[in-house]
Amino acid sequence: MASILTNTSAMVALQNLRSINQNLVDTQSQIATGKKIATATDNSAIWAVSKVIESDVSAFKAISDSLNLGDSTIAVARSAAETITDLLTELKGNIVAAQEENVDRSKIQSDIDAKVQQIQSIVDAASFNGLSLVEGTADVNILSSLVRDSTGTVTSSDITIARRDLTMDAGSIGASSTDNLANSVIQNGATAVESAGVTMEVTLGDGIVASDSFTIAVDGFEIDYTASGADETVMAEELAGFINALGLEGIEASNTAGVLEITSTRSFEGFNVTISNLSLTGGSVAITDDGSGGLATGNTATDSTGSQRAEEVRFSDTAIVSEGDGYGVTVGTNTYNYIAGPNEDFGDIARGLKAAIDGGGVAGVSTRVIENDDGSFSLMIDNDGSGQASLNLARTATENGVASGGLFGLKSIDVTTNEGASAALENIDTFLNTAIDAAASFGSDQARIDLQSGFIDKLTDSLRAGIGSLVDADLEEASARLQALQVQQQLGIQSLSIANQAPQSILALFR
Numbered sequence: 139m140a141s142i143l144t145n146t147s148a149m150v151a152l153q154n155l156r157s158i159n160q161n162l163v164d165t166q167s168q169i170a171t172g173k174k175i176a177t178a179t180d181n182s183a184i185w186a187v188s189k190v191i192e193s194d195v196s197a198f199k200a201i202s203d204s205l206n207l208g209d210s211t212i213a214v215a216r217s218a219a220e221t222i223t224d225l226l227t228e229l230k231g232n233i234v235a236a237q238e239e240n241v242d243r244s245k246i247q248s249d250i251d252a253k254v255q256q257i258q259s260i261v262d263a264a265s266f267n268g269l270s271l272v273e274g275t276a277d278v279n280i281l282s283s284l285v286r287d288s289t290g291t292v293t294s295s296d297i298t299i300a301r302r303d304l305t306m307d308a309g310s311i312g313a314s315s316t317d318n319l320a321n322s323v324i325q326n327g328a329t330a331v332e333s334a335g336v337t338m339e340v341t342l343g344d345g346i347v348a349s350d351s352f353t354i355a356v357d358g359f360e361i362d363y364t365a366s367g368a369d370e371t372v373m374a375e376e377l378a379g380f381i382n383a384l385g386l387e388g389i390e391a392s393n394t395a396g397v398l399e400i401t402s403t404r405s406f407e408g409f410n411v412t413i414s415n416l417s418l419t420g421g422s423v424a425i426t427d428d429g430s431g432g433l434a435t436g437n438t439a440t441d442s443t444g445s446q447r448a449e450e451v452r453f454s455d456t457a458i459v460s461e462g463d464g465y466g467v468t469v470g471t472n473t474y475n476y477i478a479g480p481n482e483d484f485g486d487i488a489r490g491l492k493a494a495i496d497g498g499g500v501a502g503v504s505t506r507v508i509e510n511d512d513g514s515f516s517l518m519i520d521n522d523g524s525g526q527a528s529l530n531l532a533r534t535a536t537e538n539g540v541a542s543g544g545l546f547g548l549k550s551i552d553v554t555t556n557e558g559a560s561a562a563l564e565n566i567d568t569f570l571n572t573a574i575d576a577a578a579s580f581g582s583d584q585a586r587i588d589l590q591s592g593f594i595d596k597l598t599d600s601l602r603a604g605i606g607s608l609v610d611a612d613l614e615e616a617s618a619r620l621q622a623l624q625v626q627q628q629l630g631i632q633s634l635s636i637a638n639q640a641p642q643s644i645l646a647l648f649r
Contacts (some may be wrong), residue, residue, distance in 0.1 A: 147637035155630035162623040169617070175609040188609045190290075191601050197284055198598045205591040207267070208280035211482045212299060212584045215271035218264035219577035222257050222266055222545075226570045229253045229551075233562045236553035243554045254306075254548055261304050271580065272304040275461060275541050276481050282590050297590065299583050300480070302576035305543035308494075309477035311464040312539030331469065331531050334500065334521030335403040338411055338427040338444045340377070342370045342396065345421025352423060352434070356391075356400065359384050363414070370396030405448050405520040406506045412441035448506070448520035449531055451491075453484035455514035464539040467491050468532040469519060470571060472498055479541035488515040489568045490542055496561035497550025501525025506564065544572045589629040 167176065196319045229250055235287040236246045264272045271278065279296035286292045340354070351364040354377065362379045365373055381391035381400065388404035403410045413423050413434040422435040425442040432440035451467060464477040465487050476490030488507040495505050502524035508516050521529055548569050552558040 145641060147640055148634060151630065151634040151637040155627070155634055158623055158626045158630050161619075162627060165619050165623055173609050184608050189607050191605050191608075192592070194284060195598055195601050195605070198360045198594055198601070201281055201283060201374060202591060202594050202598070204281040205587055205594065206435065208297070209584060209587045209591065210297070211266040211269055211271060211278075211553075212580050212587060214264055215302070216577055216580035216584055218260050218272050219233075219302065219304065219573055219580055221260055223251050223570065223573040223577055225257050225260075226566065226573055230566045230570060233551070233553060233559065233566050236559045237563060239556070243559070247552065247554050250551055250553065254551070257304075257545070257548070258306065258592075262627060266636060271299060271301050272576065274301050275303055276301060280587065282587075283594070297583075297586060300579065301316075302572075302579055303479060303541065303544045304573060304576055306545045307543040308546060308548050309464070309542035310476070310540040311466070311475050311477060312462055312536045329531055331503070331519050331521040331529040333447070333521045333527055335401045335447050336408075336427075336444045337399050337401040338425065340374075340398040340400065340411065341400070341415075341424040341426070342373050343422035343424060345419065346370075346373070346423075347419050349422075350419055350421070351415070351417045352413055354381075355410075355412040355414070356381055356384065356389060357386060357409050359386065374398040400444075402444055403447055403522075404585050405519050405522070406508075407506060408444055408446050410438065410441060410443045414439040414441075446518065446520075448518040451488075451517040451519065451531075453488060453515050453517075454486075455510075455512050457484075459483055459487060460537065461541060462537055462539045464536040465491060466534040466536075467495065467517070467519070468530065468534070469495060469498070469500055469503060470526060470529040472500070473532075473534070474498055475542075476546070477539040477542045479544070483515075485509065485515045488517045489565075490546060491517055493547025493550070493565050493568065495519065497547050497552075498566060499550075499552065499558070500529070502557075503529065504561060544576065545569050 175181045175184050175188065200532075232246050232253070235241060236243050251465055261270075261272050263429060264270055269278065277302065278299045279283040280299060282295060283295045284292055285295060346365050346368060348365055348367050350364065353549070354361050354363060361377070363373075363377060363380065366376065367373075371393060374396050377398050378391035378393050381389070386409075388407075389400065389402050389409060391398060393399075400409075400411060411425055411427075413425060416423070416434055416438065418435065422433050424433045425440055427442045427444050432442065434440040459478045459482055461480045461482075465473055466473050466475040468474075474491060474494035476487055476494055478490075485507070492505045492507050495503065502522045503578050504520050504522070506518045506520075508518060510516060510610045518529065521527075547565060551562045551565070553562050
């Protein structure tokens, strides 16, 4: 049926042309913007996903900046620790040179003081943007990543950098202990640091006669003794002469009313006396040392061990050291303190107290730190009597203090005396190890930061590529489609023109 009111062909042609024009507009927009999804109207779901990922990319850019800032901060600290390590190595050379008495120790001390001042200057300057990792003990957190879970919840993660205190600060002692650390942590110790030495007595009992024999050994050096008579005084005098003839360092024997006394003035080393190979007609040989020792009769051997002259402050092998716990040792009238830093143990406490006492310059007093067989540590304090003959010894413990610096005691190094030079040689390795550990720790942290920074860069590139695959237009396809649509548009226009001409044919019916 023909109609001049309704042109169905024109309506169809017009709809096709509108569709072609809309596709043409979309294709031209893709070519102009480079995106197939430029707005939420293009595809709301994909657009939303792309915007979330774009926000993460922006956040990761900020994280990359944070990592770069952290890397620079750690690099400054690492460089400072390495330089301090080099200076301490040179300083150790100075201390070794000072062990020789035939040198100008005052000049060596001046060189040491200059290096110590330089170390202080390095510590003071080793900060980046106001943040120093070689002062204080509080950890520093560096923003390292974002984590988005399946529910869309975002959390941040950090890389924790432990500060390494390379200051020489003494710290500050905290309040009195509330849990009696002095008793629960410090196990043993004496009340006085004496200089007289340790004496072991050998008593020759009644009944020993001429030709009786036995072997007495002092620190493994044996003397085969045959009695010349039954007089204890003569026998003790003879034995003392034989022992003294051994020339053992710090060991001296004497006869006191028929009792053989063997005295050791060794600071940090004990000694042993053994009686064996007995051939006695009667009588006995008894060894006593502070109530220890034993009795040798017939063919029964006995031995006893004497302690070192130094007094011992032994620390627990089970108790825990917390940051801020302070430990003090009073020698004479002066108290020397060390306050624990993070992750320190009683070995660190003992070495810190040693450095404090050595720096106190108490005449005749020397110290040593030893690790016992059970894993505990002991601080040995010796008095050679060149100063006060008897020094009171007291121990205290507190908590909640401010930690001593990692190089605490370095300023007190004094090699102008024999005692100071010896103490410095023992302490310098502690300082050197502290600096080496700090440099190694910072190096490890910086490597971790660099790895994380590289990962963030790769992750950001992957996210950007993912966004591109979601929203970017395929320009090759769009170009080909544009040409096809332009042809379709021309054909659509012609089809619409033909359809519009259809009503004209109705006029022929009226001619």
